[in-house]
Amino acid sequence: MWTVKDVYYVSDSTALLTEDIGKSLLCQFPAIGLNEEKIPFVKTRYDAEKAVAHIMEQSGGLQPLVFCTIIDSDVCAVFDRAEIEMFDLYGGLLDRLERKLEAEALRQPGFFRNRDDAKPDKRVEAIHYTIEHDDGQRTGGYDRAEIILVGVSRTGKTPVSVYLATHMGFKAANFPMTADHLAAYELPADIVRNRKKTVGLTISPQFLHRIREERYKGSTYARLATCRTETRQAEQLYMRHGIKTVNTEGKSIEELAVQVTQLLGISKKKR
Known part of the structure; x- marks a missing residue:
């Protein structure tokens, strides 16, 4: 099981919503420490390639998680590579996170909200x-x-x-x-x-x-x-x-x- 993971919230806007969604999923894995960063306003392939370079420099080959809310599929596809675990925030994410983090999710409704009182x-x-x-x-x-x-x-x-x-x-x-x-x-x-x-x-x-x-x-x-x-x-x-x-x-x-x-x-x- 992973003890620490690098996590990036990438968006073609402010990345605030991306972060909220990603955190609401990741809080189901309280035993795993997270190094988190937002990367907002990724609107072009150049922006995406620059973001990927930053992610790779920061995380190396440690399979960082990237939560992505980019509408342009070509731009979003830049993050879809073997060195990165990219999530486009569609269905079935908890199942996939369980596999990638080698841990069982709590699956406790409202845990993120309760934890952050x-x-x-x-x-x-x-x-x-x-x-x-x-x-x-x-x-x-x-x-x-x-x-x-x-x-x-x-x-x-x-x-x-x-x-x-x-x-x-x-x-x-x-x-x-x-x-x-x-x-x-x-x-x-x-x-x-x-x-x-x-x-x-x-x-x-x-x-x-x-x-x-x-x-x-x-x-x-x-x-x-x-x-x-x-x-x-x-x-x-x-x-x-x-x-x-x-x-x-x-x-x-x-x-x-x-x-x-x-x-x-x-x-x-x-x-």
């Missing part, structure tokens, strides 16, 4: 924290944050923070970079001190201009010149303090949340 409490705590630290409130509490998002107005800080808390269980604070901070070329000490868990949200001036114009048409706030100045100053601050960045342009909240956690190296954190 503490998770809702942690998620509620994360939601409360995120609400209390929204839009620059209580920066003195940033030492307790797991993720801090910063960016100019209308870059999506609040919705991404809320998603990180409600769907992923992270304590996420967010801080708006106002004209005062940008002009002074400085960030609050509470952010600078926690810059390793801070992500700067970026956007092109043109895209930001379109977003602002929808709500504040003709205002100085929405002018393209204002957007250019603010985005340039924000990016200079990110570079000055070594803050990692994610471009928000045209991306969904779910996609941004996953990219933020990957950038900070916490996508494998057990919640």
